[in-house]
Amino acid sequence: MNGCGLIFAILLAVSTAMASDLDSLLDRLREDYSSNVPPEESLKIVEDLHSDGTWSGPKYHEKGHTPIEHLKKTRTLAESYAYACAGPTANSECLKIKEAAIRSLLFWFSREEDFVNDNWWMNEVGVPRELAPIALLLWDELPDSLRTKIIRCFPELPSRNGVNRTWISELVVIRGILERRDSLIYDGLKNIESTMLVTSREGHQKDHSFFMHGNLLYNGGYGKMALSIGAKWASFCRGTVYAFNQETLDAMSALALHGNRWMMWKGMVDPMVLGREISRKDDNKNAGGYVYIIRNLESVDSSRAEDYSLWKKEIKGENFLSGCHYxxxxxxxxxxxxxxxxxxxxxxxxxxxxxxxxxxxxxxxxxxxxxxxxxxxxxxxxxxxxxxxxxxxxxxxxxxxxxxxxxxxxxxxxxxxxxxxxxxxxxxxxxxxxxxxxxxxxxxxxxxxxxxxxxxxxxxxxxxxxxxxxxxxxxxxxxxxxxxxxxxxxxxxxxxxxxxxxxxxxxxxxxxxxxxxxxxxxxxxxxxxxxxxxxxxxxxxxxxxxxxxxxxxxxxxxxxxxxxxGHKERILVLQNDPVGQIIYDAANHIVCGTMFRAASFKFNQQAFFFDVPCVFVFREDGGFLKDLLKKDLVFEK
Incomplete structure (x- = not known):
């Protein structure tokens, strides 16, 4: 075989492998989106569908509002069709479900200009996120005209910061899968990976807290969503040419195990890390939603299998994590x-x-x-x-x-x-x-x-x-x-x-x-x-x-x-004034507290001078202080 023939053979093999991996990605994505929705449940939705492709309920005429409930019903139809109607088992009921889903989509795209939301997120993320499972589960059944309109709803380039970038990058990947464009798949996945890494901007911080909306602690809300998307795609891409690199996997595991895991206890997620979601009844306050994240992390990170196993037990009510963590x-x-x-x-x-x-x-x-x-x-x-x-x-x-x-x-x-x-x-x-x-x-x-x-x-x-x-x-x-x-x-x-x-x-x-x-x-x-x-x-x-x-x-x-x-004598307040706040714990032989400026304090006959503001802990032994643990608190103006 000459040189040109060898190069052609290599390119053909690479192309074939990539096509096979793309198909694997598509199969895993469809399996993830599939839901065990029986046809009888969907048939009720079909019966309620009007001849013009609308349902009673969604607010179609409210200015600045997107009737997203319409797409959620269509998604249920798509999930039911994929679950019960794929392949040669399709029957008249399946045809009704498919026809209803297509009719609802035709209505949506005939009026989509009326459904522009006042909130950018709904337009750029919310709507395509609902369209994604519909498209992926019904793609082979959709007419070309609908395929074209659906694809147009998905971005070609990642944008924004933090979890917003994660969301949009995922949509870029999905467009790449639908169009079978590897360049979009690679670009979207690369950007999903980037949002898992430590940053000084919105997103994963070096202490494994997670910031959104201007350095607001959000591990339990936006941080959970970023982890969910990142872990999902890491699992989808395992064993393919699209596989995540080790740096990304390590960063995701650190955010999950050294960040979010600390902020939940016996199935409860700390509401103080939910941001404004604290005002939503039950929303994200239950740790059960992390089981999906953990399962995906386990599939790509076997080295931390024991930690993930213990975390799942904690979600069910046990505890294996103790101590203080700042x-x-x-x-x-x-x-x-x-x-x-x-x-x-x-x-x-x-x-x-x-x-x-x-x-x-x-x-x-x-x-x-x-x-x-x-x-x-x-x-x-x-x-x-x-x-x-x-x-x-x-x-x-x-x-x-x-x-x-x-x-x-x-x-x-x-x-x-x-x-x-x-x-x-x-x-x-x-x-x-x-x-x-x-x-x-x-x-x-x-x-x-x-x-x-x-x-x-x-x-x-x-x-x-x-x-x-x-x-x-x-x-x-x-x-x-x-x-x-x-x-x-x-x-x-x-x-x-x-x-x-x-x-x-x-x-x-x-x-x-x-x-x-x-x-x-x-x-x-x-x-x-x-x-x-x-x-x-x-x-x-x-x-x-x-x-x-x-x-x-x-x-x-x-x-x-x-x-x-005996507890009156256990804790002694040594100082509590504008200069310092210091206590002595006689039972645990500890002196600790805060100095708000450079100053000294005395314990028994020992004098200690701190040249900068700090928090500190001393061990006491026989009336003497030793083993200083100190964190200076000097901040740029």
């Missing part, structure tokens, strides 16, 4: 064990504390101001959000305001940081926003939380308070009450739901239990009424406080009498 980029602390899950959501000027878009999360003004969530059971906060007083989120210091009119809100201070080591975590922030200023530190040690606040000042003519907790009332509730004015009680110690609360500086807590009713429509777009008894616990700082402070302890797993039996 996400420096995400400004989130997580401490967890088999007995509890604790998270602290902070935000600095570098990140976004909360967003309100499309009428969602309309009361999230203080999210990101130091929200402290303590779980003893996965459903401790289930469906509480319409019942919350959103100006009393657990952990925050603020006044009576919750409505978020701005698209995004954040902190004016850059001072937010933390460190974690084993079962110990220290986190700190300066709250400087909307007329209130406060220096705050939290220490986490084996299920005990010490919270310190100092330099609390306000320019707002309204009562300022620090909320310890606001949760659904448990039957396990006791306190040592003292007389109080109004409809609340006061106490120095409270026990509720196995969590003990004790004042460390003599300030009394205000306690209130009340029946509440709330509608999800007050915070989002879902219409559903919730009822429940709410337990609230807070410290009142008065109106226009100047340099107020607080110090309290929370202990998970506390029992009656536990807070008074």
């Amino acid at each position: 996400f420096e980029r995400g400004e989130l602390m997580v401490c967890r064990s088999d007995d509890y899950y604790i998270s602290l959501k902070m935000s600095s000027r570098k990140t976004v504390g909360s967003e309100s878009i499309n009428r969602e999360n309309r009361k999230g003004f203080w999210l990101g101001a130091g929200v402290l969530s303590v779980y003893r059971h996965p459903d401790d906060f289930k469906d509480i959000y319409p019942l919350w007083d959103w100006s009393m989120l657990p952990g925050i210091t603020c006044y009576d305001k919750s409505e978020q009119k701005e698209k995004r809100v954040t902190n004016e201070s850059r001072f937010v940081g933390g460190l974690s080591e084993g079962n110990i975590g220290v986190a700190t922030m300066i709250v400087d926003r909307s007329g209130i200023y406060a220096k705050k530190t939290w220490v986490f040690i084996n299920g005990t939380i010490v919270a310190l606040g100092a330099d609390i000042s306000s320019r707002i003519d309204s009562p300022i308070r620090t909320t310890l907790d606001q949760r659904l009332l448990s039957t396990d509730f006791s306190l040592e009450a003292v007389p109080a004015v109004g409809d609340s009680l006061e106490s120095l110690m409270v026990l509720h739901n196995g969590i003990g609360y004790r004042s460390l500086d003599g300030q009394t807590f205000k306690v209130k239990v009340e029946n509440r009713e709330g509608n999800w429509s007050e915070i989002g777009t879902t219409k559903f009424v919730e009822h429940g008894k709410i337990f609230s616990l807070w410290i009142d700082h008065g109106i226009l406080p100047q340099k107020a402070k607080y110090a309290y302890l929370m202990e998970v797993g506390a029992k009656t009498g536990h807070l008074t039996s």
Whole structure:
């Protein structure tokens, strides 16, 4: 064989292999989109289809609105046809399903100019994402005129950032598959891979948190979607010329195992990593949706099979991940064990504390101001959000305001940081926003939380308070009450739901239990009424406080009498002022806290000087401090 013949043979072999791999990709994609929809279910949809190709229900005449429900019904028809009617088994019922699907598509494209949405996402992503399974499952049955119109809906080039780029890149791949254009498939897949890698922009961060919409922590919402798409295509492409490279697989696994896995517990996804989706009833708060992601990751990443297996067990209610983990980029602390899950959501000027878009999360003004969530059971906060007083989120210091009119809100201070080591975590922030200023530190040690606040000042003519907790009332509730004015009680110690609360500086807590009713429509777009008894616990700082402070302890797993039996001496507040916030844990022999500026402090006869602001942990041995663990908090202006 001469040289030209050899080259031709090689090219032919490569071309044949690529065609075979494309067919494998198409088969896997169709299998993924297929759903076990029996024909009888689809026949009801067929019966309801009008002669003009419309259904009763979708809003076809609302300006700026896309009747996406129309395409969802068409998708059900396509899934049913692919499930029960493919091949020689087709019958008259199958023909009715196919004819109805085609008629609905003909109507859609006759009116598509009327269905342009005010939201770009629906036009560029939402509509083609619904068309994709319809096209792939019915492609061989569609007339050429419809094929041409469908293909036109899919982009040829990836665009945008973060998960938006992931979505659009997936659509580029699907167009490439439909047109059998390898250049589009490669380009789309390359861009899906790129969105799995660590970036300083929107997307996967170096600490494995995930940002969207201007550095807003979103692992449980957009981050989950990015992982879902990335893992799906990695699995589809395995063993083909389109296979993902190892760097991408490692990045996806890191985001999944060292990011998202930490932010869920016993089947519950932390609502603090859902962004505005916290205002959607049940949406993404259940970890069950991760099983699909894990299955796809397992198919391409056998080296981490044990981790994936344990993660699946955790989704069913077990726990194999313990300790404290601080996400420096995400400004989130997580401490967890088999007995509890604790998270602290902070935000600095570098990140976004909360967003309100499309009428969602309309009361999230203080999210990101130091929200402290303590779980003893996965459903401790289930469906509480319409019942919350959103100006009393657990952990925050603020006044009576919750409505978020701005698209995004954040902190004016850059001072937010933390460190974690084993079962110990220290986190700190300066709250400087909307007329209130406060220096705050939290220490986490084996299920005990010490919270310190100092330099609390306000320019707002309204009562300022620090909320310890606001949760659904448990039957396990006791306190040592003292007389109080109004409809609340006061106490120095409270026990509720196995969590003990004790004042460390003599300030009394205000306690209130009340029946509440709330509608999800007050915070989002879902219409559903919730009822429940709410337990609230807070410290009142008065109106226009100047340099107020607080110090309290929370202990998970506390029992009656536990807070008074020897625990007064266990935690000592060594310093709580504008310069530093430091505690000594005598039981665990730890001194730790925050220095807000260069300064020194003394412990017994030892003096320590810190030349820059920091959070730190010392081990105490025989009255002496050693083994310093420190994180400097120096920020660019």
